[in-house]
Amino acid sequence: MQKYSKQTRLLVAVDCIIFGFDGEKLKLLLIQRDFEPEKGKWSLMGGFLKPNETPENAANRVLKELTGLENVYLEQTEVFGDIHRDPIERTLSIAYHALVDIHQYEKQLSNDYHAEWFEINQVPNLIFDHNQMVKKAKEKIRYKAALHPILFELLPEKFTIPQILALYEQVFDTTLDKRNFSRKLFSTSLIIKQQEKDKLNSKKGAFYYKLDKATYKSKFENFFHFISNPTELK
Amino acid sequence: MQKYSKQTRLLVAVDCIIFGFDGEKLKLLLIQRDFEPEKGKWSLMGGFLKPNETPENAANRVLKELTGLENVYLEQTEVFGDIHRDPIERTLSIAYHALVDIHQYEKQLSNDYHAEWFEINQVPNLIFDHNQMVKKAKEKIRYKAALHPILFELLPEKFTIPQILALYEQVFDTTLDKRNFSRKLFSTSLIIKQQEKDKLNSKKGAFYYKLDKATYKSKFENFFHFISNPTELK
DNA sequence: ACAAAAGTGTTTCTCCTACACCCATGC
Protein backbone atom coordinates (compact mmCIF):
# COMPACT_ATOMS: atom_id res chain seq x y z
CA MET A 1 0.00 0.00 0.00
CA GLN A 2 1.26 3.46 -0.80
CA LYS A 3 2.35 5.88 1.88
CA TYR A 4 2.04 9.59 2.46
CA SER A 5 5.56 9.89 1.19
CA LYS A 6 6.00 13.64 1.24
CA GLN A 7 5.05 14.23 4.86
CA THR A 8 7.31 14.66 7.84
CA ARG A 9 7.31 12.11 10.61
CA LEU A 10 7.84 13.07 14.22
CA LEU A 11 8.84 11.55 17.50
CA VAL A 12 5.89 11.08 19.80
CA ALA A 13 6.17 10.48 23.52
CA VAL A 14 3.80 10.05 26.43
CA ASP A 15 4.36 11.60 29.85
CA CYS A 16 2.46 10.58 32.94
CA ILE A 17 1.37 12.89 35.72
CA ILE A 18 0.77 10.45 38.55
CA PHE A 19 -1.24 11.56 41.56
CA GLY A 20 -1.48 9.79 44.88
CA PHE A 21 -2.94 10.51 48.32
CA ASP A 22 -1.44 9.11 51.50
CA GLY A 23 -4.40 9.93 53.75
CA GLU A 24 -3.07 13.37 54.51
CA LYS A 25 -1.41 14.91 51.50
CA LEU A 26 -1.96 14.92 47.78
CA LYS A 27 1.23 13.83 46.07
CA LEU A 28 2.91 13.53 42.72
CA LEU A 29 5.25 10.76 41.63
CA LEU A 30 8.42 12.01 39.99
CA ILE A 31 11.63 10.42 38.82
CA GLN A 32 15.12 11.68 38.98
CA ARG A 33 16.70 11.32 35.58
CA ASP A 34 19.86 9.29 35.49
CA PHE A 35 20.36 9.94 31.80
CA GLU A 36 20.96 12.94 29.59
CA PRO A 37 19.61 15.43 28.84
CA GLU A 38 18.96 17.08 32.18
CA LYS A 39 20.49 14.20 34.12
CA GLY A 40 19.89 14.54 37.84
CA LYS A 41 16.83 16.74 37.48
CA TRP A 42 13.31 15.75 38.40
CA SER A 43 10.91 14.81 35.70
CA LEU A 44 7.65 13.10 34.92
CA MET A 45 7.88 9.50 33.87
CA GLY A 46 7.53 9.12 30.14
CA GLY A 47 8.43 7.07 27.12
CA PHE A 48 8.35 7.07 23.37
CA LEU A 49 5.37 5.79 21.50
CA LYS A 50 6.21 2.53 19.79
CA PRO A 51 5.04 1.58 16.33
CA ASN A 52 2.57 -1.03 17.53
CA GLU A 53 1.18 0.91 20.46
CA THR A 54 -1.69 3.32 20.84
CA PRO A 55 -0.92 6.35 22.99
CA GLU A 56 -3.09 4.90 25.70
CA ASN A 57 -1.18 1.61 25.56
CA ALA A 58 2.03 3.54 25.88
CA ALA A 59 0.82 5.50 28.88
CA ASN A 60 -0.30 2.31 30.57
CA ARG A 61 3.01 0.68 29.81
CA VAL A 62 4.96 3.60 31.28
CA LEU A 63 2.71 3.60 34.32
CA LYS A 64 3.18 -0.09 34.88
CA GLU A 65 6.94 0.12 34.47
CA LEU A 66 7.16 2.72 37.18
CA THR A 67 4.49 1.64 39.63
CA GLY A 68 3.66 -1.94 38.84
CA LEU A 69 0.03 -0.90 38.64
CA GLU A 70 -2.50 -1.75 35.97
CA ASN A 71 -6.08 -0.69 35.40
CA VAL A 72 -5.64 2.66 37.01
CA TYR A 73 -7.60 5.78 36.28
CA LEU A 74 -5.89 7.38 33.32
CA GLU A 75 -6.94 10.28 31.17
CA GLN A 76 -5.40 12.34 28.41
CA THR A 77 -4.31 15.67 29.77
CA GLU A 78 -3.33 17.41 26.57
CA VAL A 79 -0.83 17.29 23.77
CA PHE A 80 2.25 19.39 24.27
CA GLY A 81 3.73 20.30 20.96
CA ASP A 82 6.05 23.27 21.21
CA ILE A 83 8.70 22.86 18.59
CA HIS A 84 11.63 23.17 20.96
CA ARG A 85 10.16 21.54 24.02
CA ASP A 86 12.77 18.79 23.84
CA PRO A 87 16.24 20.19 23.17
CA ILE A 88 17.57 17.01 21.57
CA GLU A 89 15.00 16.60 18.87
CA ARG A 90 11.49 17.71 18.23
CA THR A 91 9.18 15.43 20.19
CA LEU A 92 5.47 15.71 20.58
CA SER A 93 4.28 14.66 24.00
CA ILE A 94 0.87 13.36 24.86
CA ALA A 95 0.42 13.94 28.57
CA TYR A 96 -1.72 11.57 30.64
CA HIS A 97 -2.75 12.02 34.22
CA ALA A 98 -3.29 9.05 36.48
CA LEU A 99 -4.94 8.70 39.88
CA VAL A 100 -3.48 5.81 41.83
CA ASP A 101 -3.85 4.29 45.25
CA ILE A 102 -0.53 5.20 46.77
CA HIS A 103 -0.68 2.22 49.13
CA GLN A 104 -0.90 -0.25 46.31
CA TYR A 105 2.07 1.46 44.84
CA GLU A 106 4.25 1.28 47.89
CA LYS A 107 4.06 -2.47 47.96
CA GLN A 108 5.52 -2.71 44.51
CA LEU A 109 7.87 0.20 44.52
CA SER A 110 10.95 -0.16 42.44
CA ASN A 111 13.87 2.12 42.97
CA ASP A 112 15.14 1.65 39.47
CA TYR A 113 13.93 5.03 38.40
CA HIS A 114 14.82 6.94 41.55
CA ALA A 115 11.15 7.64 41.94
CA GLU A 116 9.82 9.74 44.77
CA TRP A 117 6.47 11.10 45.91
CA PHE A 118 6.33 14.88 46.37
CA GLU A 119 3.64 16.80 48.15
CA ILE A 120 1.73 18.68 45.52
CA ASN A 121 2.74 22.02 46.95
CA GLN A 122 6.38 21.08 47.18
CA VAL A 123 7.04 19.84 43.69
CA PRO A 124 10.52 20.79 42.50
CA ASN A 125 11.23 22.47 39.21
CA LEU A 126 10.86 19.93 36.44
CA ILE A 127 12.53 19.50 33.08
CA PHE A 128 11.25 20.67 29.72
CA ASP A 129 7.59 21.68 29.87
CA HIS A 130 6.74 19.24 32.63
CA ASN A 131 5.76 22.01 35.03
CA GLN A 132 3.09 23.08 32.59
CA MET A 133 1.91 19.52 32.26
CA VAL A 134 1.46 19.23 35.99
CA LYS A 135 -0.39 22.51 36.11
CA LYS A 136 -2.72 21.44 33.34
CA ALA A 137 -3.32 18.06 34.94
CA LYS A 138 -4.23 19.69 38.24
CA GLU A 139 -6.72 21.91 36.44
CA LYS A 140 -8.28 19.01 34.61
CA ILE A 141 -8.61 16.92 37.72
CA ARG A 142 -10.13 19.77 39.62
CA TYR A 143 -12.57 20.35 36.82
CA LYS A 144 -13.58 16.74 36.59
CA ALA A 145 -13.65 16.13 40.33
CA ALA A 146 -16.16 18.94 40.74
CA LEU A 147 -18.58 16.92 38.66
CA HIS A 148 -17.58 13.29 39.04
CA PRO A 149 -16.36 11.17 41.95
CA ILE A 150 -12.92 10.53 40.48
CA LEU A 151 -11.09 11.32 43.69
CA PHE A 152 -12.13 7.97 45.10
CA GLU A 153 -9.60 6.51 42.71
CA LEU A 154 -6.94 7.90 45.01
CA LEU A 155 -8.26 6.28 48.16
CA PRO A 156 -7.35 2.88 49.57
CA GLU A 157 -9.98 0.22 50.02
CA LYS A 158 -10.82 1.51 53.48
CA PHE A 159 -10.76 5.19 54.22
CA THR A 160 -12.25 7.64 56.69
CA ILE A 161 -14.40 10.73 56.30
CA PRO A 162 -11.69 13.08 57.56
CA GLN A 163 -9.41 11.63 54.90
CA ILE A 164 -11.83 12.30 52.06
CA LEU A 165 -12.40 15.75 53.42
CA ALA A 166 -8.67 16.45 53.46
CA LEU A 167 -8.41 15.16 49.92
CA TYR A 168 -11.12 17.44 48.60
CA GLU A 169 -9.70 20.37 50.48
CA GLN A 170 -6.34 19.87 48.87
CA VAL A 171 -7.59 19.30 45.37
CA PHE A 172 -9.76 22.41 45.52
CA ASP A 173 -7.32 24.35 47.63
CA THR A 174 -10.02 25.42 50.02
CA THR A 175 -11.55 24.56 53.37
CA LEU A 176 -14.88 22.80 53.60
CA ASP A 177 -17.39 22.58 56.41
CA LYS A 178 -17.21 19.04 57.67
CA ARG A 179 -20.90 18.86 58.60
CA ASN A 180 -22.08 19.94 55.18
CA PHE A 181 -19.46 17.79 53.54
CA SER A 182 -20.46 14.62 55.36
CA ARG A 183 -24.11 15.18 54.71
CA LYS A 184 -23.53 15.62 51.03
CA LEU A 185 -21.22 12.66 50.89
CA PHE A 186 -23.70 10.36 52.61
CA SER A 187 -26.46 11.53 50.33
CA THR A 188 -24.59 10.08 47.36
CA SER A 189 -24.79 6.54 48.78
CA LEU A 190 -21.28 6.04 47.49
CA ILE A 191 -19.74 4.89 50.72
CA ILE A 192 -20.47 2.04 53.09
CA LYS A 193 -19.70 2.30 56.78
CA GLN A 194 -17.48 -0.38 58.29
CA GLN A 195 -17.32 -1.63 61.88
CA GLU A 196 -13.67 -0.84 62.44
CA LYS A 197 -12.15 2.48 63.17
CA ASP A 198 -8.91 4.06 62.17
CA LYS A 199 -7.27 4.90 65.48
CA LEU A 200 -4.04 6.24 64.08
CA ASN A 201 -5.04 9.83 63.74
CA SER A 202 -7.17 10.42 66.78
CA LYS A 203 -7.97 9.01 70.17
CA LYS A 204 -11.62 8.62 69.42
CA GLY A 205 -10.93 6.99 66.11
CA ALA A 206 -12.72 7.53 62.79
CA PHE A 207 -14.91 4.90 61.20
CA TYR A 208 -13.67 3.27 58.06
CA TYR A 209 -15.78 3.35 54.93
CA LYS A 210 -15.59 1.42 51.71
CA LEU A 211 -16.58 2.58 48.27
CA ASP A 212 -19.80 1.08 46.96
CA LYS A 213 -18.46 0.10 43.57
CA ALA A 214 -21.82 -0.58 41.99
CA THR A 215 -23.11 2.84 42.97
CA TYR A 216 -19.82 4.36 41.90
CA LYS A 217 -20.17 3.01 38.42
CA SER A 218 -23.82 3.80 38.04
CA LYS A 219 -23.57 7.31 39.43
CA PHE A 220 -20.25 8.22 37.92
CA GLU A 221 -21.70 10.44 35.24
CA ASN A 222 -24.33 11.99 37.49
CA PHE A 223 -22.34 13.13 40.44
CA PHE A 224 -22.79 16.75 39.50
CA HIS A 225 -22.23 19.67 41.73
CA PHE A 226 -20.56 17.86 44.50
CA ILE A 227 -18.40 20.89 44.91
CA SER A 228 -20.92 23.61 44.51
CA ASN A 229 -18.86 26.64 43.73
CA PRO A 230 -15.51 25.41 42.53
CA THR A 231 -13.40 28.47 42.01
CA GLU A 232 -10.70 28.80 39.46
CA LEU A 233 -11.73 25.98 37.23
CA LYS A 234 -10.30 26.49 33.83
CA MET B 1 23.22 17.74 18.51
CA GLN B 2 22.53 14.06 18.82
CA LYS B 3 19.13 12.60 18.15
CA TYR B 4 16.99 9.88 19.66
CA SER B 5 18.17 7.67 16.88
CA LYS B 6 16.54 4.41 17.86
CA GLN B 7 12.99 5.67 18.13
CA THR B 8 10.22 5.46 15.59
CA ARG B 9 8.82 8.59 14.03
CA LEU B 10 5.18 8.89 13.11
CA LEU B 11 2.91 10.93 10.91
CA VAL B 12 0.89 13.44 12.90
CA ALA B 13 -2.18 15.20 11.61
CA VAL B 14 -4.73 17.62 12.93
CA ASP B 15 -8.44 17.38 12.23
CA CYS B 16 -10.88 20.18 12.89
CA ILE B 17 -14.42 19.77 14.11
CA ILE B 18 -15.95 23.09 13.12
CA PHE B 19 -19.24 24.13 14.69
CA GLY B 20 -21.47 26.92 13.53
CA PHE B 21 -24.93 28.23 14.36
CA ASP B 22 -27.10 29.95 11.79
CA GLY B 23 -29.63 31.34 14.27
CA GLU B 24 -31.76 28.23 14.13
CA LYS B 25 -29.63 25.13 13.86
CA LEU B 26 -26.31 23.98 15.19
CA LYS B 27 -24.16 22.90 12.27
CA LEU B 28 -20.94 21.19 11.41
CA LEU B 29 -18.65 22.08 8.53
CA LEU B 30 -17.57 19.08 6.47
CA ILE B 31 -15.66 18.59 3.26
CA GLN B 32 -16.22 16.11 0.51
CA ARG B 33 -12.94 14.47 -0.28
CA ASP B 34 -11.83 14.78 -3.88
CA PHE B 35 -8.77 12.65 -3.26
CA GLU B 36 -8.04 9.12 -2.21
CA PRO B 37 -8.49 7.34 0.10
CA GLU B 38 -12.25 7.49 0.55
CA LYS B 39 -12.68 9.94 -2.33
CA GLY B 40 -16.21 11.31 -2.48
CA LYS B 41 -16.95 10.65 1.16
CA TRP B 42 -17.52 13.29 3.77
CA SER B 43 -14.80 14.10 6.20
CA LEU B 44 -13.51 16.62 8.69
CA MET B 45 -11.01 19.10 7.38
CA GLY B 46 -7.49 18.18 8.38
CA GLY B 47 -3.87 18.35 7.49
CA PHE B 48 -0.48 17.00 8.39
CA LEU B 49 1.61 18.65 11.04
CA LYS B 50 4.59 20.35 9.44
CA PRO B 51 8.06 20.37 10.93
CA ASN B 52 7.98 24.02 11.94
CA GLU B 53 4.43 24.07 13.26
CA THR B 54 2.94 23.47 16.64
CA PRO B 55 -0.28 21.43 16.60
CA GLU B 56 -2.21 24.55 17.43
CA ASN B 57 -0.58 26.40 14.53
CA ALA B 58 -1.53 23.56 12.25
CA ALA B 59 -5.14 23.57 13.41
CA ASN B 60 -5.35 27.30 12.89
CA ARG B 61 -3.81 26.95 9.46
CA VAL B 62 -6.28 24.27 8.45
CA LEU B 63 -9.13 26.34 9.82
CA LYS B 64 -8.02 29.39 7.91
CA GLU B 65 -7.57 27.46 4.68
CA LEU B 66 -11.12 26.24 4.84
CA THR B 67 -12.98 29.18 6.32
CA GLY B 68 -10.76 32.20 5.93
CA LEU B 69 -11.20 32.81 9.64
CA GLU B 70 -8.57 33.61 12.22
CA ASN B 71 -8.66 34.04 15.96
CA VAL B 72 -11.54 31.68 16.42
CA TYR B 73 -12.30 29.66 19.51
CA LEU B 74 -10.25 26.52 19.19
CA GLU B 75 -9.60 23.77 21.69
CA GLN B 76 -7.92 20.39 21.65
CA THR B 77 -10.53 17.69 21.58
CA GLU B 78 -8.36 14.64 22.04
CA VAL B 79 -5.65 12.66 20.36
CA PHE B 80 -6.86 9.79 18.24
CA GLY B 81 -4.19 7.18 17.99
CA ASP B 82 -5.58 3.84 16.91
CA ILE B 83 -2.91 2.06 14.97
CA HIS B 84 -5.05 1.42 11.93
CA ARG B 85 -7.17 4.54 11.98
CA ASP B 86 -5.72 5.61 8.63
CA PRO B 87 -5.57 2.74 6.16
CA ILE B 88 -2.71 4.21 4.14
CA GLU B 89 -0.20 4.63 6.91
CA ARG B 90 -0.27 4.98 10.62
CA THR B 91 -1.16 8.58 11.45
CA LEU B 92 -1.81 10.09 14.81
CA SER B 93 -4.49 12.71 14.73
CA ILE B 94 -4.87 15.58 17.14
CA ALA B 95 -8.49 16.66 16.92
CA TYR B 96 -9.43 20.28 17.55
CA HIS B 97 -12.88 21.69 17.84
CA ALA B 98 -13.69 25.21 16.76
CA LEU B 99 -16.67 27.46 17.37
CA VAL B 100 -17.11 29.94 14.58
CA ASP B 101 -19.55 32.63 13.60
CA ILE B 102 -21.15 31.03 10.59
CA HIS B 103 -22.01 34.43 9.13
CA GLN B 104 -18.42 35.53 9.03
CA TYR B 105 -17.70 32.30 7.29
CA GLU B 106 -20.29 32.65 4.62
CA LYS B 107 -18.74 35.83 3.37
CA GLN B 108 -15.48 34.11 2.72
CA LEU B 109 -16.64 30.73 1.65
CA SER B 110 -14.43 28.94 -0.77
CA ASN B 111 -15.75 26.05 -2.71
CA ASP B 112 -12.35 24.59 -3.27
CA TYR B 113 -12.88 21.89 -0.70
CA HIS B 114 -16.50 21.12 -1.52
CA ALA B 115 -17.32 22.26 1.97
CA GLU B 116 -20.84 22.11 3.33
CA TRP B 117 -22.60 22.85 6.59
CA PHE B 118 -24.63 19.97 7.99
CA GLU B 119 -27.20 20.17 10.73
CA ILE B 120 -25.72 18.47 13.74
CA ASN B 121 -28.41 15.81 13.72
CA GLN B 122 -28.02 15.13 10.03
CA VAL B 123 -24.33 14.56 9.76
CA PRO B 124 -23.51 11.85 7.23
CA ASN B 125 -21.24 8.95 7.94
CA LEU B 126 -17.66 10.17 7.96
CA ILE B 127 -14.37 8.55 7.03
CA PHE B 128 -11.92 6.89 9.38
CA ASP B 129 -12.65 7.69 13.02
CA HIS B 130 -14.12 11.09 12.28
CA ASN B 131 -17.52 10.10 13.63
CA GLN B 132 -15.91 9.45 16.98
CA MET B 133 -14.12 12.77 16.81
CA VAL B 134 -17.40 14.58 16.28
CA LYS B 135 -18.99 12.71 19.13
CA LYS B 136 -16.14 13.56 21.47
CA ALA B 137 -16.14 17.20 20.41
CA LYS B 138 -19.87 17.45 21.11
CA GLU B 139 -19.33 16.01 24.56
CA LYS B 140 -16.51 18.38 25.32
CA ILE B 141 -18.42 21.41 24.16
CA ARG B 142 -21.43 20.40 26.17
CA TYR B 143 -19.29 19.92 29.20
CA LYS B 144 -17.57 23.23 28.86
CA ALA B 145 -20.67 25.14 27.86
CA ALA B 146 -22.37 24.04 31.06
CA LEU B 147 -19.75 25.96 32.98
CA HIS B 148 -18.50 28.67 30.67
CA PRO B 149 -20.15 30.98 28.16
CA ILE B 150 -18.37 29.52 25.14
CA LEU B 151 -21.52 29.29 23.06
CA PHE B 152 -21.41 33.02 22.48
CA GLU B 153 -18.49 32.28 20.18
CA LEU B 154 -21.04 30.86 17.78
CA LEU B 155 -23.24 33.93 17.69
CA PRO B 156 -23.00 36.88 15.32
CA GLU B 157 -22.40 40.35 16.64
CA LYS B 158 -26.10 40.93 17.11
CA PHE B 159 -28.35 38.12 18.22
CA THR B 160 -31.71 37.64 19.91
CA ILE B 161 -32.79 35.83 23.04
CA PRO B 162 -34.80 33.21 21.14
CA GLN B 163 -31.65 32.47 19.15
CA ILE B 164 -29.50 31.88 22.22
CA LEU B 165 -32.25 29.76 23.67
CA ALA B 166 -32.38 27.63 20.53
CA LEU B 167 -28.63 27.28 20.62
CA TYR B 168 -28.57 26.05 24.20
CA GLU B 169 -31.45 23.71 23.54
CA GLN B 170 -29.60 22.13 20.67
CA VAL B 171 -26.27 21.83 22.40
CA PHE B 172 -27.85 20.22 25.44
CA ASP B 173 -30.45 18.36 23.45
CA THR B 174 -33.21 19.49 25.73
CA THR B 175 -35.93 22.09 26.05
CA LEU B 176 -35.57 25.01 28.39
CA ASP B 177 -38.14 27.28 29.95
CA LYS B 178 -37.75 30.62 28.24
CA ARG B 179 -38.69 32.63 31.29
CA ASN B 180 -36.15 30.98 33.53
CA PHE B 181 -33.59 31.05 30.76
CA SER B 182 -33.93 34.78 30.13
CA ARG B 183 -33.80 35.59 33.80
CA LYS B 184 -30.62 33.64 34.24
CA LEU B 185 -29.10 35.09 31.13
CA PHE B 186 -29.80 38.66 32.16
CA SER B 187 -28.40 38.00 35.59
CA THR B 188 -25.01 37.32 34.04
CA SER B 189 -24.77 40.88 32.64
CA LEU B 190 -23.20 39.35 29.57
CA ILE B 191 -25.54 40.85 27.04
CA ILE B 192 -26.48 44.40 26.15
CA LYS B 193 -29.87 45.22 24.72
CA GLN B 194 -29.96 47.08 21.40
CA GLN B 195 -32.62 49.36 20.04
CA GLU B 196 -33.29 47.39 16.86
CA LYS B 197 -35.31 44.28 16.51
CA ASP B 198 -34.91 41.24 14.36
CA LYS B 199 -38.14 41.09 12.43
CA LEU B 200 -37.30 38.11 10.29
CA ASN B 201 -38.62 35.43 12.55
CA SER B 202 -41.72 36.99 14.00
CA LYS B 203 -44.16 39.77 13.47
CA LYS B 204 -43.52 41.35 16.81
CA GLY B 205 -39.80 41.17 16.34
CA ALA B 206 -37.17 40.21 18.90
CA PHE B 207 -34.73 42.70 20.32
CA TYR B 208 -31.14 42.34 19.31
CA TYR B 209 -28.46 42.01 21.95
CA LYS B 210 -24.70 42.33 21.80
CA LEU B 211 -22.18 40.54 23.90
CA ASP B 212 -20.51 42.67 26.54
CA LYS B 213 -16.97 41.66 25.73
CA ALA B 214 -15.44 43.05 28.88
CA THR B 215 -17.86 41.10 31.06
CA TYR B 216 -17.38 38.07 28.87
CA LYS B 217 -13.65 38.06 29.47
CA SER B 218 -13.84 38.80 33.15
CA LYS B 219 -16.59 36.29 33.89
CA PHE B 220 -15.45 33.58 31.52
CA GLU B 221 -14.06 31.37 34.23
CA ASN B 222 -16.87 32.03 36.66
CA PHE B 223 -19.92 31.30 34.63
CA PHE B 224 -20.65 28.16 36.55
CA HIS B 225 -23.88 26.35 36.65
CA PHE B 226 -25.50 28.16 33.85
CA ILE B 227 -27.08 24.87 32.93
CA SER B 228 -28.01 23.52 36.29
CA ASN B 229 -28.46 19.87 35.65
CA PRO B 230 -26.67 19.04 32.44
CA THR B 231 -27.39 15.45 31.71
CA GLU B 232 -25.11 13.08 29.96
CA LEU B 233 -21.94 15.06 30.41
CA LYS B 234 -19.00 12.76 30.09
C1' DA C 1 -9.32 15.78 83.91
C1' DC C 2 -8.03 17.41 79.79
C1' DA C 3 -6.62 17.58 75.09
C1' DA C 4 -7.66 16.29 70.40
C1' DA C 5 -10.18 14.90 66.76
C1' DA C 6 -14.85 12.72 65.38
C1' DG C 7 -19.41 13.15 64.80
C1' DT C 8 -23.94 15.21 64.53
C1' DG C 9 -28.85 19.02 63.65
C1' DT C 10 -31.15 23.19 62.82
C1' DT C 11 -32.16 27.47 60.69
C1' DT C 12 -31.73 30.67 57.10
C1' DC C 13 -31.47 31.99 52.65
C1' DT C 14 -30.66 31.53 47.97
C1' DC C 15 -31.64 29.72 43.78
C1' DC C 16 -34.10 26.50 40.90
C1' DT C 17 -38.50 25.18 39.04
C1' DA C 18 -42.96 25.24 37.55
C1' DC C 19 -46.29 27.64 35.50
C1' DA C 20 -49.79 31.28 32.15
C1' DC C 21 -50.91 35.43 30.34
C1' DC C 22 -50.34 39.78 27.71
C1' DC C 23 -47.92 42.20 23.89
C1' DA C 24 -46.73 43.80 19.30
C1' DT C 25 -47.14 43.21 14.67
C1' DG C 26 -48.07 41.49 9.79
C1' DC C 27 -51.28 39.66 7.22
Added chain:
DNA sequence: GCATGGGTGTAGGAGAAACACTTTTGT
Protein backbone atom coordinates in the same frame (compact mmCIF):
# COMPACT_ATOMS: atom_id res chain seq x y z
C1' DG D 1 -59.23 40.57 14.05
C1' DC D 2 -56.50 36.85 14.39
C1' DA D 3 -52.43 34.18 14.23
C1' DT D 4 -47.60 34.12 15.50
C1' DG D 5 -43.82 34.34 18.19
C1' DG D 6 -41.79 37.68 21.99
C1' DG D 7 -41.66 39.02 26.45
C1' DT D 8 -42.56 39.08 31.45
C1' DG D 9 -43.70 37.70 37.21
C1' DT D 10 -44.69 34.89 41.13
C1' DA D 11 -45.04 31.33 44.47
C1' DG D 12 -43.33 27.01 46.41
C1' DG D 13 -39.71 23.82 47.32
C1' DA D 14 -35.09 21.90 47.41
C1' DG D 15 -30.68 22.33 48.41
C1' DA D 16 -26.64 25.20 50.03
C1' DA D 17 -24.48 27.65 53.68
C1' DA D 18 -23.69 29.07 58.20
C1' DC D 19 -23.15 27.80 62.60
C1' DA D 20 -21.50 25.01 67.98
C1' DC D 21 -21.79 21.55 70.96
C1' DT D 22 -21.27 16.66 72.49
C1' DT D 23 -18.71 12.27 72.24
C1' DT D 24 -14.85 9.26 72.72
C1' DT D 25 -10.63 7.92 74.40
C1' DG D 26 -5.49 8.15 75.13
C1' DT D 27 -2.48 10.30 78.05
